Amino acid sequence: MSTRLFGTPIKRKEDPRLVTGGGRYLDDLGHDALAAAFVRSPHAHARVVDIDADDAFELDGVLGIYAHDDLPGKVGEPLPLLIPHPALTHGRTGYALAREEVNHVGEPLVMVVATDRYVAEDACQRIRVRYEPLPVVVGIESARDGAAVVHPDVPGNVAAHLTQVVGDVDAALATAPHTLTLELDIERSASTPLEGRGVYAQWDDERDELRMYSSTQTSTGVRAAVAAKLDLPLAKVECIAPDVGGGFGVKIMHPWPEEVLVPWAARLLRQPVKWVEDRREHFVSAAHERGQLHTVTVGFDDDGHLLALDVKFWHDNGAYTPYGIIVPIITATQLLGPYKPGAYRVEFWSLYTNTVLVTPYRGAGRPQGCFAMERTMDAIADRLGLDRAQVRARNFILPSEMPYDHGLLFQDGRPLKYDSGDFPATLNKLKALVGWDDFATERAAAVAQGRKVGLGIGCYVEGTGVGPYEGSHVQVETSGRVNVSIGLTSQGQGHETVFAQIVADELGVRMEDVFVTTGDTRKMGYAVGTFASRAAVMSGSAVALAARRVRAKALRIAADALEVSPDDLEIVEGTVQVKGAPATSMTLGTVSVLSNPLRYAFDEATQAATQFAGTFDPQKPPVAEGEEPGLEGKDFYSPTQATFANGMHAAIVETDPVTAEIRILRYCVVHDCGPMINPMIVEGQVHGGVAQGVGGALYERMVYDDSGQLLNASFMDFLMPYASEVPTIETDHLETPSPLNPLGIKGAGEAGCIPVSAVIASAIEDAEGFPITRMPISPADLWALRRRYAAGEIRPLRRASHPSESAARAEEPTP
């Protein structure tokens, strides 16, 4: 048996192409296509009185100008509500082009199609729209207050209200020796991939067929939605996700207005049409996430054990709810992290505002939940004068308690039941990595120099690999080339590499002979999409299962041809051979030849499969009963529930005593996503997640003014971290397998960003000596907090004088 590729940091198959300019992203396609551009609302909330496009029509090169009135049938009906939920009693979706009313700045009103983008944008500038402004709802407080409403038929702006309860929270709180109530806020941020959205559609007038390309995380989802909107048979629509320049959640949302309109226009005009989002459009018309206010009341005993957790939170869902209430559901369930909460009640309200809609951004509600839970843990430790890590450890679900059912429903409508994990081991690794127990000395040295440093910690559990399913098709050509198709898309996670690693192992072929196609509905029509850290778990399992089918078939055929038992065969580097007697063998390419009985040979090798070649038993049909021609197999993986990864981060920050500048001195990650297919890629995912987390903790926020204008809709003003802002990330791993899937794997994609705001807040609080309850935090914010603290408006932490908390508690045994 050749060396196992699973688990090795193999170099990516994608990279030689991508570093030499060979990538094919959406805007690299369709150079001859017509270009679409959009007139978007400059108002956050207004009635549309009149649209005058006369001047625009006079421009050379303009082929079409369309407003809502021009959209026929389903194209003009509201966009679909993708994930209905019984609690989403007032779900609302927008139109592909706004009808009568606009509900956020950036909402599309008019589409122009022209010979090129420059002309299309010229035309947009000549279109005059008259608006009658309406009262604007911006911010959660204003939405909750309900004085003004976004949708007249949605009282109080409440799209959804959901409560989940386990145990008697009121009784547990009433008898708890200690209680605390915390107000914890997280502001808006956004996925912000370097490549925005984009759609390119070709209509084949002779065959009545649509081929479309979209920079999407779900080509099957787009295909089905567009076919439904355009009233086309599914068989007449194909959708391909080409190379995608990052997604981070925003591209799982679909169909975007443009994904409906561009194919519609291509069909109408019988010419290819393309739209590529520009950066400002992405800020004001794609999607944001993270804005939530939380009130946490916790009851605990003298040792810091949780007795009751009562959480209320308010989620800003923006102007529409096409993606349902997935984000707040995830907060409500994943907030619990690695802990047993005692009695638990969580209640949320999902509220409309006149802002860009909210759909998952990497982490998807978890960073907010983690922030709420971890701030609570720190507050408990502070109240009791206990070590913060100790309080966490005392509340951990232990490995012996796995699987652990929280008694709640997760985002997939299935039980929130942790499958495996070793939280005490993760914490021990983290403490060793960051030097938790030695930090008191480090702090003392810093304080002696007049410096302020703090140590922070954050723990999380991430449900990954949610269903319903993914599939894979694996085929061996007569040349020995192995084609692997998955319907799930790739946005930089290295799917061409990791799934090839799995197939190479399962099938016994060389890595360089395996070619993976992702996100192409022509190759695999059944798929769900790339989100919820599910690709490795779902497609990885499906790929393994499909490859096993092909392997079994190859062994059957080869055993027949070599006149041995399949049990005596092995496959090594693409050759099927008898164990211990490798001279008796045939290549998988030859097996592929034999798998497909031929009348017509197409090269010398395939002559062996023709009718007079003497390779078949004349008593049997050429294709055996129960078999199909071809050395190929397809299989699907559909789990009963998600698998739960976990991790813990710690950081040491320094805050400037004068300027309040915040610097991360060290950032440590311990991460457990089960056995890693490719540790190099997992580590890269963690790095990227942490960087986004750092952005969310210290720099990134969507700044809306009261009139609903996004004031920082550019890379000049929305501060995404450069290399100068991201610290060196130190990592360590555990590999606790999941019992749920054939490879034992758990997802990794989102993990890195989940606890970062919690960790940085914890560290800043530790450095400053007063509570940090709102993130992100800028130097100006911290400076203002210091002034309030000095004025006595903020209570100090009990450990504000920075006793060496770990040293004082070192005698305490670890549970």
Add this chain to the structure above:
Amino acid sequence: MSEVLHEVTLTVNGVRRTASVPARRLLSDFLRHDLTLTGTHVGCEHGVCGACTVLVGGEPMRSCLMFAVSAQGLEVTTVEGLGLLPDARVCATGQSMNPVQQAFTECHGLQCGFCTPGLLTTVTAYLDDHPDPTSDEARAAISGNLCRCTGYQNIVKSVLRAAEIRAERRVPDAAEPGERHPKPAAAGGGPS
């Protein structure tokens, strides 16, 4: 109503190219759509992200902040041209890569690959002037380019590795000290 077109002639990756474009045509759009050299990517169109960085006369420039007409007579190197530079070598999969490209593939310096061309051109020019950077210097060198995937950790490693490969491949006497990176092999008709 039609726009006035201007004939632009420039050298791109060592090849003289001519096209007629409106005065407002961005160099990035010109390279991508008129010359179909789509390796150069556009991430913000306001000069902040650096994805569109190309080398103009060997200097990194944001091609979204230049008009095509202002590149008249200049010599432009895009990501497609890096593999034509003298220190490029053909890799196992058949592509020709310069040390920076090679290093990015070795160090997992890219994920989605969208910002990568701008980093490759930026780092190629940087190493011409700073052949042996420290880790901190490497980090500073890439601090004008946004990457949303990698957290920059492996890009810093890639810069350091590129410096090593570059030194390994350095042919003695190939270039005068301080000279800007040598012209592509097929170069002709450079700037005056």
